[in-house]
Amino acid sequence: MPVNKLALIRYKAIDRCLQNRYRKWTLDDLVAAVSEAVDEFEGIKSGVGKRTVQLDLQHMRSERFGFNAPIVVVDRKYYTYEDRDYSISNTPISEYDVSKLKEVVGLMRQLKGLGYFNDLSTMVARLEDKILKQGNEGRSYIDLDKNEQLKGLEHIEPIHASILKKRPLIIVYQSFKARSAKEEVFHPYLLKQYNNRWFALGCFMNNNTPILLALDRINQLREDGETAYRPASFDVFTYFDDVIGVSKTVKQRASNIVLRLRSEQLPYLSTKPLHPSQKILKEEAGFVLMSINVIWNYELEREIIGMGELVEVLSPKRLRGKIAQRLKETLSLYEKTEAGGA
Numbered sequence: 001m002p003v004n005k006l007a008l009i010r011y012k013a014i015d016r017c018l019q020n021r022y023r024k025w026t027l028d029d030l031v032a033a034v035s036e037a038v039d040e041f042e043g044i045k046s047g048v049g050k051r052t053v054q055l056d057l058q059h060m061r062s063e064r065f066g067f068n069a070p071i072v073v074v075d076r077k078y079y080t081y082e083d084r085d086y087s088i089s090n091t092p093i094s095e096y097d098v099s100k101l102k103e104v105v106g107l108m109r110q111l112k113g114l115g116y117f118n119d120l121s122t123m124v125a126r127l128e129d130k131i132l133k134q135g136n137e138g139r140s141y142i143d144l145d146k147n148e149q150l151k152g153l154e155h156i157e158p159i160h161a162s163i164l165k166k167r168p169l170i171i172v173y174q175s176f177k178a179r180s181a182k183e184e185v186f187h188p189y190l191l192k193q194y195n196n197r198w199f200a201l202g203c204f205m206n207n208n209t210p211i212l213l214a215l216d217r218i219n220q221l222r223e224d225g226e227t228a229y230r231p232a233s234f235d236v237f238t239y240f241d242d243v244i245g246v247s248k249t250v251k252q253r254a255s256n257i258v259l260r261l262r263s264e265q266l267p268y269l270s271t272k273p274l275h276p277s278q279k280i281l282k283e284e285a286g287f288v289l290m291s292i293n294v295i296w297n298y299e300l301e302r303e304i305i306g307m308g309e310l311v312e313v314l315s316p317k318r319l320r321g322k323i324a325q326r327l328k329e330t331l332s333l334y335e336k337t338e339a340g341g342a
Contacts, residue, residue: 006042010056011067013037015088017079018071024078027053060088152198152215156191159200159221163188166229168205172220173213181219185227189236194246194299201239208233212246244275244292245299252295258314261288265310274303289314301326 013034017025025033027050034056035047057079060069070082162169169188174181185205192199198215205227240246242254258281261269266288269278277293294300296319304311304323313320 006038007056007059009037009041010034010048010053011060011088014053014056014060015069018069018081019087021080021084024074025080026077027079030057030079150196150198150216152218155200155215155218155221156198158223159188159215160191162223163190166231168224168227168229169221170224171213171218173218175214175217185224186213186221187230187232189232190239192240192246199246201236203230203232209250210234210239241276242293243295243297243299244303245297247297247299248295252297254293254295255316255319257292257294257296257300257316257319259290259292259304260312260314261290261307262286262310263288265307305330 013036014030017023017030017033023029031048031050031053034053038044038048057071060067061071062068067088069088070086071079072082073079159169169186170183171186172181172183173186186200186202187205188200188202189210190201192201192212200213200215201210202213203210208230210232234250240248242248254277263283263286266280266283269290275292275294277291279291280288281291282289296316301319301323304313305326313323
């Protein structure tokens with residue numbers, strides 16, 4: 001069972017008192033010390049009661065939270081530690097806490113390439129040596145969406161470190177369209193994940209225009225110790241607010257997209273909206289009219305096409321025409337296949 005923040009403040013206040021053997025601590029003294037601590041750290045002026053401190057002493061003595069504190073009462077009045085060297089700060093982490101850490105690390109291990117998580121795994125392994133190993137033997141029963149073959153994940157940690165330290169990077173990057181790789185000075189501002197791929201949002205050295213680099217297209221990178229870091233000239237944390245996915249340019253503006261969906265899609269879209277701007281405009285027999293305010297990009301088209309016959313674009317007309325054309329081309333592929341098979 002976990003210890004909440006306020007209880008931990010009280011336990012630490014009691015611990016500080018009982019470690020001080022130059023003074024004799026009555027229950028009233030402990031109540032006063034604990035009341036002062038909760039006022040200092042949490043701003044609670046009402047203090048704590050004797051009953052609360054008595055329960056805290058009982059909890060600290062027990063194995064419930066892994067303390068097993070050797071608290072004794074001398075002359076039926078004064079509280080102290082029987083072991084002069086004892087402190088709850090020196091208590092090994094509880095089995096409960098280790099089990100929770102193991103669960104978290106099990107999830108983190110699925111995000112390959114993040115060295116921070118590897119370090120945490122090592123720490124947990126050391127902690128496990130101090131307690132009886134049991135439970136799920138390190139297995140995680142939550143399976144995150146992931147791609148074990150994805151390239152570029154090793155770049156996540158150095159890019160993240162570069163953002164935190166505000167240092168530019170020298171990268172060797174080759175886009176899908178480029179014939180060869182090119183070395184550039186890159187100022188990173190944000191790491192973004194979408195559809196199991198990772199991207200870095202930033203700007204090149206001689207251009208303030210935001211650019212999004214796919215990490216799997218970065219061949220090499222190293223920190224640039226000479227170039228001054230250039231902060232973003234745009235709001236990094238709201239940059240993707242008006243898109244589905246990651247594709248956008250600075251000049252693009254969101255459009256009001258109106259969709260007509262079959263009613264059976266409504267429960268899915270209510271629990272997992274296409275976009276935070278999603279609004280239900282009207283419900284009619286067997287159908288729902290819905291709007292989203294987003295930039296028209298490739299990811300939007302893919303989401304719409306992915307719903308197949310369950311959705312129809314009503315506006316804007318250009319998007320409706322584009323989706324219709326793509327569906328016609330898709331249908332023609334199947335028609336050719338059937339004709340060839342016949």
